[in-house]
Amino acid sequence: MQTGPTVQTGYVRTYERIAPLYDALDLGYEVMWKRRLRRGTFHGLSGRILDAGAGTGCNIPFYPAGVRVTAVDASQAMLARAAKRAEKLGRAVDFQVLDLAATGFPDGHFDHVVATFVFCVLPEELQLPVLREMRRILKPEGTLRILDYTQSERSAARLWMRVVSPWLSFAFAARYTAGYEGHLPQAGLGAVDSRFVMGDCVKLVEARAA
16 A cells, blocks of 8 residues: 655646646747757666656657657646657657656666656655655666756846746646755765756756765
8 A cells, every 4th residue: 555645636636637738838938948958858868767747748859769768647637648749759658647756666667767847846745755766766877867946046036936936836836946956865866967057047957876
């Protein structure tokens, strides 16, 4: 019997509701900057990859050639749209509806785990359990890459974040203040690269087993 925190409940309700609208709601961000960052996040990866929290499959065009990708999400409606995107692009992807805090994959199953704009929608109490699960399913030499928002230190950007935060929370159940990076040591992970990739609002973190 599964115990402990899960990524179900609020997340699933929100994303089952907005799945038909998600790509339209996020289109401006995708065109302006997200696609560029997704490409860089997957650059150089090989072997067996987990796309954690794959949503509607916006990462699919940027999967490297020859890799084996499993794309998971807690929302069946979001993954259904991802499957249609993969079919249109001619990409073979294994889609599974799973809880990121308890995936059921064997220990050391993946060469790489990638999470793009996932931790911003996870409640703070789930950050560590999900990171621990990612650590468990990574090979000892494997890498975790997290592309996500971070709270800006610039006054103008912080003001903008405060202005749009209510909309971000309502539409996407997301926030700019997720503390994923601070939880890495407790999850048995150490950051080998942590850098801003858009101003000081979006960061790409690469971590390995500590």
